[in-house]
Amino acid sequence: GSFDSLSNFLKDNSLSTPTGSKLGLPLSIDAVEALSPCLRYAELFPPQPHALLGHSHAEYKKKMSGVLIGDPIQIQIRFESSSKWPTDINAMGAAKCAMLMTLAEGIKSMKERHETHNFDGYLEVTPSYVDLGYMGFIWRIFIRPDQELKMLQSLRKPSSDAIALHKILRKRHIISALHHYTMLSVHTKYPASSYVLRLAKRWVAAHMLSDLIPNEAIELLIAYTFVDSAYVFAPSTVFSGFMRFLHLLAYHDWINHPLIVDPHNQITSEEKALIYSRFKSVRGESYDKGPPMYIVSPDDLNEEKDNITKTILDSSFTHDHPEKVVLNRICSIAKRAHNFLIKNLARNDDDSSEDCQYSWVEIFQESMSSLKAYSALIRVNSEIIIDRFCSSTMIDFDYFGPESLYTLSMKKRAMGPKTLYKKVYKNLDSKTKLVCAWQPVESVLASLRARFGHLMIFFYNDLTPDVIAMLWRPQNYDSVTFSTFHSEYKVPIDEEDGIGIKVVTNASDIFREIGSILSGVAIDLKIFDKKLLKSE
Numbered sequence: 408g409s410f411d412s413l414s415n416f417l418k419d420n421s422l423s424t425p426t427g428s429k430l431g432l433p434l435s436i437d438a439v440e441a442l443s444p445c446l447r448y449a450e451l452f453p454p455q456p457h458a459l460l461g462h463s464h465a466e467y468k469k470k471m472s473g474v475l476i477g478d479p480i481q482i483q484i485r486f487e488s489s490s491k492w493p494t495d496i497n498a499m500g501a502a503k504c505a506m507l508m509t510l511a512e513g514i515k516s517m518k519e520r521h522e523t524h525n526f527d528g529y530l531e532v533t534p535s536y537v538d539l540g541y542m543g544f545i546w547r548i549f550i551r552p553d554q555e556l557k558m559l560q561s562l563r564k565p566s567s568d569a570i571a572l573h574k575i576l577r578k579r580h581i582i583s584a585l586h587h588y589t590m591l592s593v594h595t596k597y598p599a600s601s602y603v604l605r606l607a608k609r610w611v612a613a614h615m616l617s618d619l620i621p622n623e624a625i626e627l628l629i630a631y632t633f634v635d636s637a638y639v640f641a642p643s644t645v646f647s648g649f650m651r652f653l654h655l656l657a658y659h660d661w662i663n664h665p666l667i668v669d670p671h672n673q674i675t676s677e678e679k680a681l682i683y684s685r686f687k688s689v690r691g692e693s694y695d696k697g698p699p700m701y702i703v704s705p706d707d708l709n710e711e712k713d714n715i716t717k718t719i720l721d722s723s724f725t726h727d728h729p730e731k732v733v734l735n736r737i738c739s740i741a742k743r744a745h746n747f748l749i750k751n752l753a754r755n756d757d758d759s760s761e762d763c764q765y766s767w768v769e770i771f772q773e774s775m776s777s778l779k780a781y782s783a784l785i786r787v788n789s790e791i792i793i794d795r796f797c798s799s800t801m802i803d804f805d806y807f808g809p810e811s812l813y814t815l816s817m818k819k820r821a822m823g824p825k826t827l828y829k830k831v832y833k834n835l836d837s838k839t840k841l842v843c844a845w846q847p848v849e850s851v852l853a854s855l856r857a858r859f860g861h862l863m864i865f866f867y868n869d870l871t872p873d874v875i876a877m878l879w880r881p882q883n884y885d886s887v888t889f890s891t892f893h894s895e896y897k898v899p900i901d902e903e904d905g906i907g908i909k910v911v912t913n914a915s916d917i918f919r920e921i922g923s924i925l926s927g928v929a930i931d932l933k934i935f936d937k938k939l940l941k942s943e
Contacts, residue, residue: 409542410446410482414439416523417484420513429522430513432506434486440551440584442481447591448601449626451608451870454480455821456543459841460528470830472823474845476793479538479547483580492554496572499558503550504534510548511537528841538843545843551584552576582723583623585706590626593670597633597641603648604629610649613771613799614740615876617869618852619733620700623724627668627702628652634670650748657742661734662694665701665722673705685721698722699731732864732878744770773799778876781866782936783918785875785929790826791847794819797870848872851928858924859917862896875929877921879936883912914939 420429421436428435445453454477486506493499511532517523529540536549559565559573594601607625611617632651633641642648659666665686667679674682682703689697700722707723729737751767778784778800795801796812796819808815822828823845848867852875855865862883866876886900886909887893896917897910922932934940 409544410441410480412525413482413541413546416525420517428513429517431509431516432486432513433491433509434489434506436484437487438485438551440483440485441587442483442549442583443478444622444626445480446482447587448594449590449604449608449622451605452477452817452820454544455817457528457540457841458543460540460543460545470828472821473827473829474823474842475545476820476823476845478844479545481547481549483549483551483584485551485553494558496555496558499555500534503552504532506550507534507537507548508532511539514539529843531843549580551580556581578723582706586623586626586704586724589670589704589706590630593630593633599642599645599648600629600633602645603632603642603652606645606649607652609797609870610744610771611737612797612868612870614737614773615799615866615868615874616729616733616737617867619864619866620729620737621724624700624702624729627666627704627724628655630670630704631655631666631668634668650745653741653745653748657738657745661700661738662690665703668702668704671705673708678708698725698727699734700725700729730864772801778874779935781876782863782879783877783932783934785877785921785925786931786933787848787873787875788928788930789873791824791928792871792873793822793824794871795873797868798873799868799871800874847928848875851925854924855921859921862912862917875925879912879939883914883939886911912939 417430417436417439421432421434422428423435441447444450454475457475458471493502511530514523514526515530518526525542527540529538529545531538536547538545538547540546556573556576559569559576562569565573594604604626607629608622611620611625629648629652632648632655638651642651665682667674667682686697686701689701691697702725703722707721747770748767794816796816827842827845829841849869849872852865852867859865862880864878864880866878867874889897889899889908889910894910896913898913898916899908899910918932918934922929
């Protein structure tokens with residue numbers, strides 16, 4: 408495929424020759440590692456080739472999409488061992504940036520010499536990665552930070568910043584690469600697991616939990632349903648695998664037990680004992696601390712005994728997410744969905760009524776009562792919604808066209824929004840106008856979570872983001888004594904405790920600022936929880 412082609416190109420053209428490598432790199436690339444879900448059969452809607460990105464077989468039309476709505480395909484390159492790397496962490500970052508610039512310039516030079524024809528359309532260098540168009544796709548290339556990790560591990564008294572940097576680099580580049588190949592092996596051994604995973608991601612998104620539960624956590628849950636020794640046989644169908652996924656999510660004791668996912672029996676009994684010991688110390692005596700969802704796999708194994716990482720096995724992908732309220736919500740929804748499907752299976756097969764025919768679809772949408780349980784709902788401008796077939800609130804029951812809804816979704820995503828169609832002329836170069844990772848709703852959501860994440864939880868469906876839901880955190884309903892250090896978004900109330908003036912969260916100001924951030928994206932706001940508005 409295109410990944411193997413790009414991998415071979417980078418490795419072959421970085422080899423040193425008497426005149427230097429064709430790419431101009433001072434070190435050769437000895438490995439190219441995949442990171443993106445689409446390269447391990449885990450993406451519900453995988454990227455499609457675009458004719459303006461160097462893909463000769465992609466359909467070339469007069470009107471084409473001017474945007475790519477998905478994330479770039481992420482890979483990382485590993486250079487050969489060398490003593491040429493600097494010994495200062497800041498200087499090493501500059502050296503990596505220089506290597507990325509050299510790689511980009513080398514590809515440009517090879518194109519000018521007509522030594523490669525598959526690169527086209529998009530090329531952008533940042534201090535951390537380079538984005539480029541190759542064989543119809545946008546690729547994001549990182550440099551694996553082996554030298555930085557060794558330097559950080561050698562510190563005798565690492566600072567808090569060094570510890571944080573080590574954790575980020577190790578998770579992003581080492582654990583993620585190991586996780587990729589673990590999941591790829593699971594999908595290869597159990598063909599149904601890939602379909603179950605994509606169905607599970609569709610179900611999670613349908614309940615507006617996108618980004619609140621890490622994709623890697625969902626993948627590990629699916630892997631567990633196929634390799635768990637408690638079952639005699641692994642699921643052989645998509646439906647049985649999905650039912651096991653819902654049962655695991657709904658009935659696993661997340662408070663008192665970690666979930667150990669070990670597809671290849673790599674974790675020894677001693678390491679399992681260490682996992683449970685670590686889990687108990689993290690949970691505390693009252694079992695109310697630490698990550699609400701504690702999932703551990705062999706990819707979390709720390710083989711380095713250093714001053715940076717002091718634990719043997721820990722929960723990498725679920726350390727920060729999901730939050731307790733999110734986990735409780737998805738477990739409750741999973742239990743209802745599992746019981747609902749069991750009841751449907753028990754129905755008479757001769758029942759061909761319309762209600763019976765479409766009832767299973769109900770687990771892939773939010774009910775009206777569920778929507779009213781949120782504090783507020785925001786309706787997104789329909790002009791920026793590309794695919795409506797995955798909506799959490801509206802599912803087309805009456806469609807009986809020749810193509811499946813999935814096929815229609817893929818076509819919609821390939822074309823992008825109508826307002827951003829491109830007119831392509833053979834005698835004009837319009838490739839520089841192609842927009843990569845066009846995700847306006849995700850962009851404003853990131854701003855909202857950064858600004859108000861301590862006050863509210865934001866829910867949305869990343870497949871069809873037509874609605875954004877908000878839920879107040881419980882502490883907002885409590886009145887507190889006024890303090891100049893914590894006066895933002897507070898309003899005084901007619902209540903005193905003898906110490907000072909009492910204040911509560913100023914919901915009106917928050918909603919006004921949210922409206923300002925969502926300008927051009929949202930068209931309507933519906934508030935269900937008006938307790939804070941009444942207290943002002």
